[in-house]
Amino acid sequence: MNLKSHFWRRSMTLFNSLFKNNRRRIHVAGNRYALEPLETRQLLAATLTANGTWNITGTNGNDEIYVARDDVDPSVLLAEVNGRIVDEQYAADVNSIQVSGGAGNDHIQIDESAGKITTPTMLRGDDGNDVIVGGLGNDTIYGGRGNDRLSGNAGNDRIFGDDGDDYLNGGPGDDVLNGGAGRNQLVDEPAVSSVKNRVPAEWERHDSTWMQWPKGEERSYRDNFAGIIKALQRTEQVNLVVESQSAKTEAMQFLTQRGVPLNNVQFQIMPYDWSWMRDNGAIWVEQTDSKGVKKMAVQDWGFDGWGGDGGPSRKDDAVPQFVAKIEGVGYEKVNVVLEKGTLEFNGKDTVITSWTVLHQRNPGMSRSQLETVLKGKFGVSKIVWLEGSAAGDLTDGHVDGIARFVNENTVVVSRYANQNDPDAALFEKSAAIIRAAGLNVVRLDIPGYVQYRGERMAANYTNFLVANGVVVASSYGNAQFDNNAKAQLQKLFPGREVIMTDTRELWFNGGAVHCVTNDQP
Template sequence: MNKMLFLMISLLTIFSSCQKAEENIHPTDSSTVMYTMPEESAPHEGTWLQWPHQYQYGVTYRNRLDATWVKMTSALVESEKVHIIAYDEAERTRIMGLLLKAGIPPTNVNFKIYPTDDVWIRDNGPIYVRDKKGQLIIEDWGFNGWGKKADYQNCNLIPTKIANDQNISKIDLNAVMINEGGAVEIDGSGTLLATKSAILNNNRNPGMTQAQAEAIFTKYLGVTKFIWLKGKAGLEITDMHIDGFARFANATTLVTMDYDDLLDWQVPEEDINTLYAATNKSRAPYHIVKLPLTQNNVETAYGKKLYYKGSYVNYYIGNKRILVPNYNDPNDAVANKIIQSLYPNRIVVGIDVRNLYANGGMIHCVTQQQPQ
């Protein structure tokens, strides 16, 4: 009888500890939600692009990337506005010439003249959310060049400039948190997926705790469930952004890679296990869809060997098009087909990102949605 009593007490203690762990990992208090971020697949008013220019890395850099931006614009312009940020008037004229040469009608293209440091608008651009009345608001999160690894002063001003031009209310979060758009994934139903290495890192938010970060995300993004991966600080310039290897296709589907490919991407084994066991706000497991890496190491269009494979997870969901990074690789067709099956009402368009990939990013990294 004493043994039975001891066993029952032990089980109750374990159950209690597990419950506390669940509560710490998955807060459910929605009373502090002030703003909600629409998911990427929700209807867009348009997509923002920062066009490559010569003023930071030179003419060769710019010229090698132009074709990717022309292709993105061409794919998106049929079903939504494309807001193009040009460095100056000379660049606007040059870009317009590229679009006209490609047969892209200017009807749905909107130019803004803002100096930028680079092209990564997913990370430095505006985050559009809705307040409790449903009004669209721009959140201006802090951007410091991924921990002051690159110039960022011009890009950090972009959300404010867009808010002023659009006459949309802006929330200045620069002093609250450094947070790049590519560092977080939301499922549209209250769950956020992120790596600690890209957020709880002293090069972004020194001294910030997980609980503090969660409180900020709950208030400003409307999420109350968190899936935290450790990530890998120092792996590359972003300290392992989540959108390179794991994305939400919708509220019930998580897109990632198989175990070996995630290891190849240098995702820690503990993180892989956490990812595969992830559940949504209702504690239901996600349907896991696995995309391959490229079959071969990527080589740019100008012949530079990169000695690493490419990810297809970093795709972008437009109104009627899904822009998928392609690499002139046999697995392009495989990945495109899998992604197409996830979005039967949209058309997958493969975008050659080989030259862009040499600079550390893909399609999702250079696009930013503006909800309707």
């Protein structure tokens, strides 16, 4: 949960990062700025033929290729290859799109975060272990040789895996799936009635916890990450995402210097944007089929960088696909935008979420429409809607800084010791809504403010993570505040050890332990 002026900090971080990288367009605090790239664009990577076929090509290395509408002018289509806009065309001039990734482990995606793209599309991964995601139109997808993950999304798609152990998901529509040689998994939008979904509660047994290692403008978070990882690795595996082999080596050296054992830390290499993996990471669902067989699957809900205010998010949006491929589990794309930080499950029949957040992310959907989707995908029968957000909260009101389940029927809600604080009313209103839903409410004090880097920050302790045998919670350098919070948490979780770890740099930038961790049941 982002408090007071954290919106400004993340926005300025974004501005500095994008300016340094000479990005074509940036988004800062609601204003649009156009920047011309300083380097020569690779015009030969994309060409439009006389008959309206737009050909986009990658390299023989590992490419990231996106086709998207321009979020400033949606009538324009953009081709982005490896982080650079290489071409743009008016959508009206494009009759078909053909993308070829070439050799290498490529990620190719029709990105519809700025608007639907229904133009007929052919996407080729060629040799390599590729991830390819189609759009809402009629797509033809070729994985080529290698272990590929191919998703058609909506539309009448034709998907071909070729050699290798491939995962093919047609999505809604009349699809043709051909895995080719190898051990393949073919999925084509199973009937809702055949599978029962359940999102496990956070206190259930974890297989591991995922985190995205801070990089670039977020390097200052690394000491806080080291403390969290040190606490977690005692009782469960930590899957730490890094962007390259050299980044892995650097992270290993940093953690070793901070006294963090690495025997229970697994490094996973994939592209990503930011380090707040709670929000962009996988949502894990336990699926039970008609025969009572249970298996875990990844749901991939849309991620747009906290409503567009958090900056470039295409890599983050694709992370759940990589996670599902690494873990070898089923995968489902859900075309609704939300962050996991605004979902709190009791593992049985209830989810607490925020109407303020979901309405901002999905302005075209009514509350009843969202309820239908949430109940169907999560297998819950009750949705508790919170409303409002704290001053300066970039997320618009994530639940994990307000209220947390501690068991199936009990929710702990933050409470300001000073009820005259401007944000106190938000927490009292949230507690009242939760009580009215028939749940027990206990309170966790926000005892006051701490000083950090010249600013006052509310000492909120609700952004904890429940892990195997432990609860990892924030400390703020005030022994009285921290010890009191630890004692309260220990009463709420008597069977677990409460470990307090310094998260002041994270909280200064808008989050804490829960915001940067993503637990895998």
